[in-house]
Amino acid sequence: MKPILVLGGGPAGLSAAYALAAMGQRTILVDKADRLGGAPILTGYAKLVPSGEWAKDAIGGMVRRVEGNPLIEVQRATTVRSFSGEPGDFRARLSTGAELQLGAALLCTGFTHFDSINKPEWGFGTYPDVVTTAQVEQMISSGKGVRCPSDGREPERVAILLCVGSRDRQIGREWCSKICCTVSANIAMEIRDQLPKCNVYIYYMDIRTFGLYEDTYYWESQEKHKVKYIKARIAEVTSDGKRLIVKGEDTLVKRPITIPFDMVVHAIGMDPNLDNLTLSAVFDVKLERHGHIAKASSYTSMSHTSRPGVFVAGAATGPETIDDSIAQGQAAAMAALASVQGRAREAAE
Amino acid sequence: MPIHEKSLIRPENLVTHEQLTLEGVDVSGHWSTFIRSRVITDYNEAMEEEIAALPGGEYIHRCWQCGSCTNSCTVNAVNPDFNPRYWIYLIRMGLEEELLRDKDIVWQCVSCNKCTYACPRDVNPEGVMKATAHWLELKGHTAKKPSMEFDEVFSEQVFATGKIEEGRVLRQFFARTGQSLFQDWLVALVRGLAIRRPIGLLARLAIASIFRPRTRGWSRARAAINEYLGEQETAQRRALGLEQRGSER
Numbered sequence: 158m159k160p161i162l163v164l165g166g167g168p169a170g171l172s173a174a175y176a177l178a179a180m181g182q183r184t185i186l187v188d189k190a191d192r193l194g195g196a197p198i199l200t201g202y203a204k205l206v207p208s209g210e211w212a213k214d215a216i217g218g219m220v221r222r223v224e225g226n227p228l229i230e231v232q233r234a235t236t237v238r239s240f241s242g243e244p245g246d247f248r249a250r251l252s253t254g255a256e257l258q259l260g261a262a263l264l265c266t267g268f269t270h271f272d273s274i275n276k277p278e279w280g281f282g283t284y285p286d287v288v289t290t291a292q293v294e295q296m297i298s299s300g301k302g303v304r305c306p307s308d309g310r311e312p313e314r315v316a317i318l319l320c321v322g323s324r325d326r327q328i329g330r331e332w333c334s335k336i337c338c339t340v341s342a343n344i345a346m347e348i349r350d351q352l353p354k355c356n357v358y359i360y361y362m363d364i365r366t367f368g369l370y371e372d373t374y375y376w377e378s379q380e381k382h383k384v385k386y387i388k389a390r391i392a393e394v395t396s397d398g399k400r401l402i403v404k405g406e407d408t409l410v411k412r413p414i415t416i417p418f419d420m421v422v423h424a425i426g427m428d429p430n431l432d433n434l435t436l437s438a439v440f441d442v443k444l445e446r447h448g449h450i451a452k453a454s455s456y457t458s459m460s461h462t463s464r465p466g467v468f469v470a471g472a473a474t475g476p477e478t479i480d481d482s483i484a485q486g487q488a489a490a491m492a493a494l495a496s497v498q499g500r501a502r503e504a505a506e
Numbered sequence: 507m508p509i510h511e512k513s514l515i516r517p518e519n520l521v522t523h524e525q526l527t528l529e530g531v532d533v534s535g536h537w538s539t540f541i542r543s544r545v546i547t548d549y550n551e552a553m554e555e556e557i558a559a560l561p562g563g564e565y566i567h568r569c570w571q572c573g574s575c576t577n578s579c580t581v582n583a584v585n586p587d588f589n590p591r592y593w594i595y596l597i598r599m600g601l602e603e604e605l606l607r608d609k610d611i612v613w614q615c616v617s618c619n620k621c622t623y624a625c626p627r628d629v630n631p632e633g634v635m636k637a638t639a640h641w642l643e644l645k646g647h648t649a650k651k652p653s654m655e656f657d658e659v660f661s662e663q664v665f666a667t668g669k670i671e672e673g674r675v676l677r678q679f680f681a682r683t684g685q686s687l688f689q690d691w692l693v694a695l696v697r698g699l700a701i702r703r704p705i706g707l708l709a710r711l712a713i714a715s716i717f718r719p720r721t722r723g724w725s726r727a728r729a730a731i732n733e734y735l736g737e738q739e740t741a742q743r744r745a746l747g748l749e750q751r752g753s754e755r
Contacts, residue, residue: 356551358549376568376627379567379568379570380567380568380627383567385598385599386570387599388571407546407599409571409592409595410546410592410595410596410599410601410604412544412545412546413544413545413546414545414546414547415545415546415547416546416547416548416549417548
């Protein structure tokens, strides 16, 4: 039987490749980066929601069981140049020049972090102490701790701005990125643990720590770690030369605020992968209106794209959590396997 | 420029100089009216901690501003300015001058505890109201309420003797609140007693007020209570940044 292509070595792709191999299916795992792990590893996430495990341990374990598997061939620093054929009989050419014959393909191509430079009024790129959640994750995971980039001092007051690059028609991003509220509560608790004298304020429009994250992240951050939540969408971040000044309206007292902070953190959203237009053209799959890879159906044909034999899982379909991406990777593996084996059985009969 | 819609601005935010000359131009009176800025320029993080240090205020940091306390509130139903949800927010952000605008109604909480049972986060808003009224008194923003005077007279007597003697409580309460002993209802009560002459009761009253009986072996209990109260007061005054009182007890 021909191998199945898994494109992307993040949580969804690692999960799909391992599931396929576990069912005895030969798999080729291709990733454009020079190492596996996807966003959690390449960005350098710290402690994951909801397990609290370090990303390098949790996702690292997923990488190891794939890299050591004889049924999985890993191609790093590689992209797919062309893709053609029919389900059960696809041909692909890689950037390495290799030609592959494939039974099916799984797109586990993930997302791109929102680039805060697109919201210049919030000071990212202008003031060094305005950072993103991704940068704070790096400060924590590197072991250096949360410090102001300008002079390395410990911040005494941190503001986290939610919905940076999400729920914002002004910049064409009308979706909720789903994870940022919970990630921000997680980061806020970590800051309060590391720097007990540092107060953390979260400026929000709504808090969407969905499901079981309500009490374990939102309530926990308020009740145990005394993180303060203020309902206000910030107008601008400036500086008085010493500290950052956060301006906005405190909606509950209906008064303007100009509050000094040492550090401002953008809770950046999840954009469609910048490669999605290329992927759409190469694999001839449709994108949905926001630019993510479109799913054929949510019910009868889970994991299917608009093209038979090509499947999708994880944050490639829209903002997604790590654990749901892993579940979807496994679901897509099952769909792809059913497609390949069904055709093999038909051919035999 | 004169300000036309002054009614939209809080009077204390309007500043007018009776006599003012700017660059040789006389702008006395309403010609020099200025509006103070409404901008909040900083949070006072100590305020929440101060309220949390007082009995009842311990869980104020749990509040997420849902308004369940205010919409279940007995007093809010008759006075819309009585808004526990709002005050909790002001305290948490440290907006002291905003809270002080309502300092004379915070004490009106009737402790019905409907908010306590409505609150989804166990903030204990009724306790926060008590702590806030206490805070306002300790900080000198409000005078002691008659009810607080009564509580003090009552408890001081219990702490001292392990008993209460009603006549003494009443006399001290009236003395401390500057009220006359000759209250209509009290005069009527005494007159009634004089007519009916319940000899046994009157005798007990007389003995109690002359000899001030104590609960047997009370001195150890009194010492323990006073020690505890002293610790509490010391801790509270320290939390509020107030000077410690001399050892009165």
